[in-house]
Amino acid sequence: MAEARRSWREVRDAIRADILSGRLSPGDRLPRDEDLARRLNCARSTVQRAMQDLSQAGLVERRRRGGTRVRPDPVTRATFDIPITRHEVEARGARYGHQLIRAAELPAPPAVVAAFDLHSPERTLYVEALHLADGRPYILEERWIATRTVPEIRAVDLTRISANEWLVLNRPYSRCDLRFYAIQADPRVARLMGAAPGAALLVIERTTWIGSEPITTVRAITAPGYQLQTRT
Amino acid sequence: MAEARRSWREVRDAIRADILSGRLSPGDRLPRDEDLARRLNCARSTVQRAMQDLSQAGLVERRRRGGTRVRPDPVTRATFDIPITRHEVEARGARYGHQLIRAAELPAPPAVVAAFDLHSPERTLYVEALHLADGRPYILEERWIATRTVPEIRAVDLTRISANEWLVLNRPYSRCDLRFYAIQADPRVARLMGAAPGAALLVIERTTWIGSEPITTVRAITAPGYQLQTRT
């Protein structure tokens, strides 16, 4: 009786099922790809493809010579897409708008120098802007742009296009660090966001580089009730 | 003059550079894999491997018959690992501890029924627990566990092992939804967390399923100053 050939998804699901069911425990070693391939009646590259998926999902760890093991410290791995704010607002069916609050060339404050992984200060364009959804505050962003890396930004009319959109469309990055945390609205932020003073607001901080050159770091303060969700 | 063979990373980087530099714009169509392979002097499967990477990163979209296009709505894609809380605390060099505050079998409240995508109510074990780092509050979790899916949980001594750790180690999931948002500490939470009333706290909500069966939904309220960062 010949067994059916397996697709890489079937192979992945079979191995995943072994892990999910507890037949394999964290730290356990799996058979070599070649043995799995023979046992499952497929090519080794099919096993390899399945393992690539499991490895990226954080379920297994693979090492040359060391073999494949069930990841000993299971983690929940989540992926988020953060779109251009205008797209995000429009995807909600709302009308997008934005206001430039301030734009000024300033030396980078110490926190920004640190975010950029620099030692010496850096010339930056500081931009403060408010994104609106149906006329209501949606995100308040405080942004520092490294003018040495992005000199053209000085010629951009930031009342017409947000720095967020211009940068994403014109200055792709090779590295991006993100962090999320919560702050209380101080009186000024509360006024700008139309929130109660002291309201809890989710902050999304993002710093981008191209190669080793810093592009921008931004502190996006979201409106009350804002939620970030994994993409479905 | 023979050109060097390209590895899939080189192919990926070459295409990415075309996108990052603006030589290719959002929406633009790329040559077919076969043409790229000939042009770059590699096998089609090498181009395929490179495209797989670019596609997962959200840089390009690929469709059979439709070809490969630069993604028209660029997004920032971020991946987070959320470890078992004990591991997270210990990785910071702190001593881990936890306190079981409450455990009770309750019918699922409407919000939980909704989170589980159910229509009928569900028997749940409600667990409230505090994770500690060096004796200080770190995360307060409010958790509902679907006892129909995980009946064994009733026999677990939740003062010895946290429900968080027991579930992650014993009940792997096939689907996980996450959301992040900010709340203000109400008086009770403030007291438990040792925070000022009204303090802004980051909340991580997580719901997991195995197949279509709900496992657990948890509201993890983090201590003041907690930050979530992309893995490096």
Add this chain to the structure above:
DNA sequence: TAGTGGTCTAGACCACCGG
């Protein structure tokens, strides 16, 4: 240094979907 996973190839066939 030997054993394991990682990559690459050439070729074949399949699955999807746009015109």
Add this chain to the structure above:
DNA sequence: CGGTGGTCTAGACCACTAT
């Protein structure tokens, strides 16, 4: 329907690292 990406194979060689 035809053109594109997706998958699978068998085999070769390479790169890393546990022992």
